[in-house]
Amino acid sequence: MTTPRLVVLCVEDEPDVRDAIVRDLAPFEPAVVTETAESADDAREAIAEITEGRDRLGLVLADHLLPGTTGVDFLVELHEGEATARAKKVLLTGQAGLDDTVKAVNRADLDRYVAKPWDPEELRAVVRDQLTEFACEHVDDVLPYLTVLDSARLLEVHGTRAADR
Amino acid sequence: MSEEQERTLLQRLGLPLAVVAFLLPIVLQPDGLDAAGHRMFGIFLAAIVLWITEAVPLYATAVLIIFGEILFISEASVMPLPEGFEAPPIDDFYSALANPVLMLFLGGFFLAEGAAKYRLDRNLARVLLRPFGTSPTGIMLGLMLITAALSMFMSNTATAATMTAVVLSVTATLPPGDRLRTSLALSIPIAANVGGIATPVGTPPNAIALAGLTERGISISFLEWMLATLPFVILILVAAWWLLGRLHRSETKELKLEMEGEFDMSRPAILFYGVFALTIALWLTEPLHGVPATVVGFLPVVVLLSTQVFGVTELQNVRWDVLWLVGGGIALATGMAAAGVDEWLVALVAWENLPVALLLVVLAVISLALSTTISNSATANLLVPIGLTLAMSDAVAVDPLLAGIIIAVGCSLAMALPISTPPNAIAYATGAVRTKDLAVVGLLVGAIGLVLFLAVAPLWWNLLGIAGM
Incomplete structure (x- = not known):
């Protein structure tokens, strides 16, 4: 039986930036995988695929300026969507203004804002923290993520959920 | 919280296999057992299949056993029982879920819940x-x-x-x-x-x-x-x-x-420490006071709930699945004894x-x-x-x-x-x-x-x- 993986969906139109993010998040593999999308449309397709399979969308990491829409509007859309409401939402951008950021916090329940250029360590810390929270809240069996996420928090949750059998 | 679980082949086969296992003794009617015995033996075989394959969760098998016994060999049986068979009242099976040993365990759960909480x-x-x-x-x-x-x-x-x-x-x-x-x-x-x-x-x-x-x-x-x-x-x-x-x-x-x-030195925490220590002390000193462990086990339950150190949340945190799994086992033993299946098996x-x-x-x-x-x-x-x-x-x-x-x-x-x-x-x-x-x-x-x-x-x-x- 394969373990469901947690997916970080990175929505970013610049190929170089996408590659850098994927590289920075590589240490989370294989329990956590990074999938990329270059536009909102592309991301919707990716989400549809994830939702069909057994993997779980844990985190959306969106740039603000995207072809045809903004990252904030896209995150608001995800927050209102049934299948995507629970996923953690992070803006990774240099260009979101105050109004957009306020909108993201109030209407997309934005979880974190990471400014570009980012420090890879900091990005990993944010992803680890957010995915740990997602796993604690929404994943029944957190054990598969013990090695890559915050093990102390996962074990505390696991201790209350699992029982002798 | 619900997650789609990928079911293994064994799990998918479990349910049909359990039905076959249940029917087998009823159809074959092995010697030495009456009709109630055949049904109870069927329940036992089905329980083996379900507990091994986990086609349904372990605690679900436990309640299936209890229900099966009530439907097929109790006073309330939906099928006619053999003459001379003393059908147990349904209480005999339901009461497995409140067996004194389960109360002992419940006390243990309360201590564990508090230990984690504080x-x-x-x-x-x-x-x-x-x-x-x-x-x-x-x-x-x-x-x-x-x-x-x-x-x-x-x-x-x-x-x-x-x-x-x-x-x-x-x-x-x-x-x-x-x-x-x-x-x-x-x-x-x-x-x-x-x-x-x-x-x-x-x-x-x-x-x-x-x-x-x-x-x-x-x-x-x-x-x-x-x-x-x-x-x-x-x-x-x-x-x-x-x-x-x-x-x-x-x-x-x-x-x-x-x-x-x-x-944690808050008032409820200190009260809990007291209850924790007292319960264990009473468990260990039974020869001195003679109060059975199953009675002492209810003490943390009563004290923590009535002092409101524990409320509805903690009560809901009790692992009823574990208690009922144990209860299912107790009911299985009761049923097998009532229908003579255990002795028949041993005599084989x-x-x-x-x-x-x-x-x-x-x-x-x-x-x-x-x-x-x-x-x-x-x-x-x-x-x-x-x-x-x-x-x-x-x-x-x-x-x-x-x-x-x-x-x-x-x-x-x-x-x-x-x-x-x-x-x-x-x-x-x-x-x-x-x-x-x-x-x-x-x-x-x-x-x-x-x-x-x-x-x-x-x-x-x-x-x-x-x-x-």
């Missing part, structure tokens, strides 16, 4: 670990003894989760590939599994054995259980500790223990030709082997009714108490695979333990434990006057 387990671990120094072997011994002690009163799984977090914080600074990480990660599930043996509330198989014994009018007090098992638990732990130090050599000479925390084999000692070995090995792959509680649920009936039959002269404890112990000693017990699964998930590491240590510790409990323990029990060969 972080008593973590704080005790922090304080108790200090005297063990900073050497890896010292810390490992400390971790194992504390884990075992906690898992005597809390669930093995919750204890293993708490203590594995301690191990991971201690080993975080070790160089990659240091085998000390492996031995420390392994030491926790071993200590948790073994520690669970030492009290009636340590782990569900103990409760199942205890309930089966009580049902047959054989009593063993909390203290007697501990006296009977704790010395061997300590011996097994020391052996496992020695073994782990040998198997995984490490260059590390010193470990840093940085555990932060303070005891010519036990007279087997020496008593071999019989116990067989019981222990079956229980260990079965619970290595399936649930310990399910194993105990299936083996206790048969094992105790066998022990009490005229064909053999085994002390039933011996048989009961051996079955429970056998279940807890099964730890060779990641899936054998939830504490094993935790160690495996740390990434520091490979399946092979677990298999080697798990098999060795299981074997050492079996030898101690089969060869040495009965002499000790004889000496204590608890049970005899």
